[in-house]
Amino acid sequence: MKNTDVAIVGSGLSSLVSAALLATEGVKVSIFEQNYLPGGCTSSYWRKGYTFDSGATTIVGFDDGMPMKIFSEKTGIDFKLRKLDPPMQVHMPDKKVLTRYNDINKWMAEAKNYWGSNEDLRKFWEEMYKVSKDVWKVSGQQIQFPPSKTKDLLSLIKNFQPGQLKLVPAVFKNVQNEIDNYQLNDLTHFKQFINEQLLISAQNFAEEVNKPFGAAALCYTNYTNYYADGGLMGLIQPIIDYLEENGVELMLRNPVENIVKTKNGYEIISKNGVFRSKYLISGVPVNNTVQLCDFEIRKSNNSKILPSEKLYSAFQIGIGFKGKLDFRAIHHQILLDGKIPELDAESFFLSVNHPEDKSRAPEDHSVANISMHIRNPGNTRFDKEAVAKRVLKELDERNLIKRDSVDYLHSSTQFSWEKWTNRAFGFVGGYPQYHSIKPWQMIDARMDGDKAYQCGDSTYPGQGIPGVALSGMIAVEKLKADWF
The missing domain is CATH 3.50.50.60 (FAD/NAD(P)-binding domain)
Known part of the structure; x- marks a missing residue:
């Protein structure tokens, strides 16, 4: 022993x-x-000369x-990391592309170009960004939160700063409250955009995610994003x-x-x-x-x-393809005009290797990871070939990855995740907010x-x-x- x-x-x-x-x-x-x-x-893992990531995780x-x-x-x-700017592009249901710039002012200008001049929209993003900065500042100061012993409370008191109290009222609001407050519900595709962006980082939607966590989730592209x-x-x-x-x-x-x-x-x-x-x-x-x-x-x-009913897993596709992505970012969220019925999914996420990283694919080729959420993974079954076919169609139509450039493809469900990680139900992404x-x-x-x-x-x-x-x-x- x-x-x-x-x-x-x-x-x-x-x-x-x-x-x-x-x-x-x-x-x-x-x-x-x-x-x-x-x-x-x-x-990461290796298949047929390609190096795939276990998930489409962005590094922040x-x-x-x-x-x-x-x-x-x-x-x-x-x-040793490469900075990404822009960190992400979001492909809207109408096929237009929004660039999530690192700079908050450039992002708000991009949002203005798509949704129009709207003072309340600007105020919404300014508020989300301000709260997200407070979240990370307080998190770094209060390293023993949440308290479960008297010594934790003493530590919280010792490290207390007046500005930390600003987050307390925000916890009792959700992101939907802020959308209502700024009267943004009727903006075209705005609610879908917010919900699918929240799903990436908070694993839930505007009605459920509280304001501080939602602000951090919605604004993670406004912090330095990296690639390894x-x-x-x-x-x-x-x-x-x-x-x-x-x-x-x-x-x-x-x-x-x-x-x-x-x-x-x-x-x-x-x-x-x-x-x-x-x-x-x-x-x-x-x-x-x-x-x-x-x-x-x-x-x-x-x-x-x-x-299981309150958790998510992921359906993932790994693709090796000829050429490279002809877009400014290596991370892309694709919002769908109509759900993928098998998964009740309205988006999927695409990540490709950095064009200067030659270690993950054969010469003149690229590698892509695609993932989308699976609700209630312990009880959900679906035709993965049908879902993969729909995804490939979207990629082809949006000129992201053309079907005839695909050199290698494999797909995996929650059962593969469970085998790979041994996590209950194959759930990934953490506990939803x-x-x-x-x-x-x-x-x-x-x-x-x-x-x-x-x-x-x-x-x-x-x-x-x-x-x-x-x-x-x-x-x-x-x-x-x-x-x-």
Whole structure:
């Protein structure tokens, strides 16, 4: 039986952030990963000479005060990333294209060109951008939120600044309230645009997403967006290198089968043996965590576990094609004029390799990832060939990827996601934002009230690279505050 200080289940980004931060403190860390590659949903894989990303994730969070910037400064990890401007283009149902410029003023001018001169529209985007900046500023200041112990409250008080109170009233509003307030409901395609943009980063629609989370989701293109050469593994690999340099044990193809609580910590029963650890961090979704543990999860967390009906998975298509995308951006959201009935989907997301990144496709070829949401993945079945055919038709008609340029194609449903990540129902993208669940009511990092902790996109603050990185930071901060 091997011993370690902290056992971490899963090697998604939140787990890797936790491991690296602990390693900087000289803590002995062991990571258990069921796959043959690290990274979880932030990873890459290879097919027929092409490198595909596990998801169509955009890289953000490196601006001042944001989680990945804080993490990079604490560890000294140097991420080699390319800046993207513009970060994204949105293809509207009428075939017109909106460019989501990084600069908020250029974006508002673009919106004005499409929806017309509308003072209320300008005020809406100014308000969303202002609130999004407040969200990230406060998140970086209050690293032990949400509070679940007196020491958290003391930390909140210590780090309190008057400006933080501005976000409290906003939590009780949703994005739809703001659309109503600025009288934007009748703008052509505006509601569909907002809902589908929210779906990317908040996993829900305007009526459900509260104003602060919605502002961050709608304005992530107004922060610096990046691309990693080699795909998402280009983001993960520098962290893996850092962990190896600092003695962290990363065990691939070693799934955890059971976790037993002992007098002095936890026993991790894995495929390749039994490990004893003083502390535990689970980076897999809480739905999976509760199935692994033979001890009780805190009731305040256990009662918030979401069923399939409230989760999303993704239908994904990987394409290798001749030539390159003849557009300014490498990320595209395509809004449909009519739903794809099999999935009740009104959009899909397309990401291609950066044209200067020659490592992901054969010469004179490009690689594309396409994804769309699957509602209630545990109970949804559909004809994936029919959906893929509809997507290819849209790509061809919009001159994004011509059908006759496609050199290779594969598609995957939620069952492939479940096999790849082992996540319950194959759900991805994290827990959706729901207006009835306020930020302080989201799943907390403290798992059992003792020495076990939880991070990842099912805990506060939720999905996306900045969100899961912050959750990993919070888990470490609470562990240290409790025991170190």
